[in-house]
Amino acid sequence: MTTVDAPDELWEGDVNEAAIEEWKSDTTTFDRVRSVIDVTTELRTVSTIADRARVSEPTARKYLTALAETGRVKAVNTDSGTRYMRAPQMLAMRRISAIHREHTKSEIRDAIQNLKEELSDFREQYDVTDVDELALELDPGDDGWQDVTRWQQVEQNLEIAQAALSLYDFDPDDSQSAAARATDSSTVVQGSTRERGALSDDTEQSTA
Numbered sequence: 001m002t003t004v005d006a007p008d009e010l011w012e013g014d015v016n017e018a019a020i021e022e023w024k025s026d027t028t029t030f031d032r033v034r035s036v037i038d039v040t041t042e043l044r045t046v047s048t049i050a051d052r053a054r055v056s057e058p059t060a061r062k063y064l065t066a067l068a069e070t071g072r073v074k075a076v077n078t079d080s081g082t083r084y085m086r087a088p089q090m091l092a093m094r095r096i097s098a099i100h101r102e103h104t105k106s107e108i109r110d111a112i113q114n115l116k117e118e119l120s121d122f123r124e125q126y127d128v129t130d131v132d133e134l135a136l137e138l139d140p141g142d143d144g145w146q147d148v149t150r151w152q153q154v155e156q157n158l159e160i161a162q163a164a165l166s167l168y169d170f171d172p173d174d175s176q177s178a179a180a181r182a183t184d185s186s187t188v189v190q191g192s193t194r195e196r197g198a199l200s201d202d203t204e205q206s207t208a
Contacts (some may be wrong), residue, residue: 013198020054033063037073038090043083083164099198108165115158122151131155 024032028076037153040049050060064084065075074087099108128134131151138144 024054029053029059030063033060034067034072037064037067037084037086040085043074043076043078043085045081045083049084092163095160096163097166099161100167103164105165105168108161112158112165115154115161116152119151119158122147122154160198 027035032055033049036049036053045065046057046061049064050057053060064073066074068075068084072087072090074085076083076085090207103111122131122134123129126134126137126147128137134144135148138148161179
């Protein structure tokens with residue numbers, strides 16, 4: 001059955017019941033719990049998630065527990081009961097998968113080299129070994145804080161790119177991802193070629 005993401009309007013009551021019923025008819029209870037938790041970035045009670053997903057609390061709790069065991073959901077025990085949110089690492093996992101799927105091994109290696117060179121430039125520019133050392137040296141309002149933010153982004157992007165590259169260890173053909181091979185094959189059949197650039201800026205920017 002096709003999964004349909006739940007728009008915020010459904011939860012806020014800004015659309016009529018017919019739209020809600022259509023959403024329910026096009027999804028399973030698990031689909032709805034998963035789609036709700038995937039956009040839940042702050043801890044919420046099971047009753048809140050159940051209400052948004054239009055399922056019973058026992059059903060929501062069962063699926064949330066299962067999703068927590070897989071690492072997709074973060075569960076936190078509080079004095080008032082367990083609360084749930086999307087696991088913070090989920091966005092990183094999606095980025096890793098997307099980079100591996102959309103870029104060749106060579107492209108990812110080039111991007112990793114560029115990121116490493118950018119980190120080296122920061123160390124040389126400020127004569128420090130890491131970003132924490134730089135932060136300790138800066139005064140409030142210093143322009144260097146922009147470089148602190150960028151340095152942290154580059155380190156995060158490097159970790160994600162390296163993780164995406166490591167996925168090629170599981171590929172029979174480690175030169176390209178399956179999607180890249182399919183795209184290149186299609187291009188050859190059509191009698192044309194297409195240049196594949198390095199990882200785009202949008203892909204590299206942090207989404208956390």
